[in-house]
Amino acid sequence: MSKILPVIFFGSDNFSIHFLKEFLKKYKPLLVLTLSPKPQGRGLKMISNPVFLFCIREKINVIELKNWQDFKKKISLLKPQAGIIASFGKIIPQEIINLFPKGIINVHPSLLPKYRGPNPIRETILNNENETGTTIFIIDDKVDHGPIICKEKINLSGKETYLELEEKLAKLGGQLINSIIEKFLKNQLDLETQNDLLATYTKKLSKQDGKLNLDDDYLTWDKKIRALNPWPGTYIYICSKKTSPENSNHQSNYKMLKIFKVEKIKQGDLPKEILKTDIGEFFEFKNELGLRLKDSFVFLKEVQLEGKKKMSGKEFLNGFRKLIFKR
RNA sequence: CGCGGGGUGGUGGAGUAGGACCACGCGGGUCUCAUAAGCCCGAGACGCAGGUGCAAAUCCUGCCCCCGCAA
Numbered sequence: 161m162s163k164i165l166p167v168i169f170f171g172s173d174n175f176s177i178h179f180l181k182e183f184l185k186k187y188k189p190l191l192v193l194t195l196s197p198k199p200q201g202r203g204l205k206m207i208s209n210p211v212f213l214f215c216i217r218e219k220i221n222v223i224e225l226k227n228w229q230d231f232k233k234k235i236s237l238l239k240p241q242a243g244i245i246a247s248f249g250k251i252i253p254q255e256i257i258n259l260f261p262k263g264i265i266n267v268h269p270s271l272l273p274k275y276r277g278p279n280p281i282r283e284t285i286l287n288n289e290n291e292t293g294t295t296i297f298i299i300d301d302k303v304d305h306g307p308i309i310c311k312e313k314i315n316l317s318g319k320e321t322y323l324e325l326e327e328k329l330a331k332l333g334g335q336l337i338n339s340i341i342e343k344f345l346k347n348q349l350d351l352e353t354q355n356d357l358l359a360t361y362t363k364k365l366s367k368q369d370g371k372l373n374l375d376d377d378y379l380t381w382d383k384k385i386r387a388l389n390p391w392p393g394t395y396i397y398i399c400s401k402k403t404s405p406e407n408s409n410h411q412s413n414y415k416m417l418k419i420f421k422v423e424k425i426k427q428g429d430l431p432k433e434i435l436k437t438d439i440g441e442f443f444e445f446k447n448e449l450g451l452r453l454k455d456s457f458v459f460l461k462e463v464q465l466e467g468k469k470k471m472s473g474k475e476f477l478n479g480f481r482k483l484i485f486k487r
Numbered sequence: 488c489g490c491g492g493g494g495u496g497g498u499g500g501a502g503u504a505g506g507a508c509c510a511c512g513c514g515g516g517u518c519u520c521a522u523a524a525g526c527c528c529g530a531g532a533c534g535c536a537g538g539u540g541c542a543a544a545u546c547c548u549g550c551c552c553c554c555g556c557a558a
Contacts, residue, residue, distance in 0.1 A: 198558085199489090199558080200558065201558090202489095202554085202555085202556090202557095203488090204489060204557095204558080367556090367557095416555075416556090418555090447511075447523060448523095464554085464555085465555085466491095466555050467491075467492035467493060467555045467556095468493075468499090468553095468554065468555080469493095469499095469553070471498085471499070472498095472499095474498090474499090474511075475499045475500095475511080476499070476500095477510080477511080478498070478499040478500070478509090478510050478511045478512090479498090479499035479500030479509090479511095480499080480500070480510095481499095481509085482500090482501085482509085482510090483500095
């Protein structure tokens with residue numbers, strides 16, 4: 161049986177859900193607060209937050225944040241001791257923080273003070289770090305800045321994708337919280353101030369950051385593909401005109417081709433003609449779609465053309481062979 | 488009513504009114520020392536419902552489904 165703790169949980173995405181799954185093995189929060197649905201997706205439909213749906217399914221008290229005033233009333237009813245945040249997506253006003261006698265603690269997927277800010281997991285992969293971890297700290301008035309309760313390191317193999325690492329770090333966060341929360345509520349923990357001199361910051365990413373260049377090397381592609389999927393996505397542009405595109409390179413002649421998975425080919429396995437392929441050119445080998453990069457040859461294993469479904473490189477080749485080898 | 492693309496054999500595509508085509512896969516045959524090879528033969532499809540036309544995959548109307556962008 162889970163023990164009910166006098167805490168309120170704040171979360172709004174998959175990281176929060178992975179965390180919650182771990183947390184719920186031992187405890188239950190008084191309440192989960194998530195963000196209210198906003199118009200999104202195709203047709204701007206209202207779609208409930210995944211955390212909201214998760215809590216309904218797990219039969220946990222959950223409310224959507226309408227405004228902070230309403231939430232204050234909720235707090236005065238429930239009288240929580242502390243708050244726990246895992247990827248909430250909104251800054252909590254100081255006024256609200258003050259209503260929690262023990263404060264609010266945050267689960268952050270990096271080894272603070274490194275990788276503060278909104279994208280620690282993605283940037284960790286992009287920078288090819290060989291270690292990362294999860295940090296539990298108490299929030300204050302600056303982003304990811306408060307005193308640290310505990311942190312735990314994990315080693316990276318260089319093969320992790322965003323989704324894998326997100327799940328792993330969230331789970332670790334749950335385990336850490338489970339091991340300290342009761343002591344925390346009894347004020348039995350020592351805190352460690354962050355050394356701001358060692359701090360690094362991550363920035364918001366945009367679609368633009370997912371662009372892959374045909375003349376980049378394999379490592380760059382690999383890092384981006386692992387770090388930037390499913391969002392913001394990694395892609396190249398290919399010419400979509402069937403007949404001689406030479407007379408015009410107008411933008412409408414190009415379509416975005418998302419690239420989800422590539423696989424490096426040993427050069428020794430390739431025949432001579434293919435080794436002569438120019439950088440950035442496609443080729444066909446053993447019924448698979450290949451692409452020559454700056455320093456290597458890869459198979460495109462999983463791709464998606466604008467407006468089409470995600471498909472294997474092989475399937476893409478079946479239909480778009482003429483488009484790709486028009487020359 | 489945010490913008491846009493699309494539903495064609497098992498898979499991915501071409502095809503804007505009159506023989507449904509291509510690639511891969513599948514079945515059979517054949518060639519080779521051999522092949523994720525070649526050659527021959529074959530099965531199998533136009534999302535649903537109406538409408539216009541001598542004739543509809545193609546034009547019109549309604550519905551269902553899939554997807555990209557933007558946020």
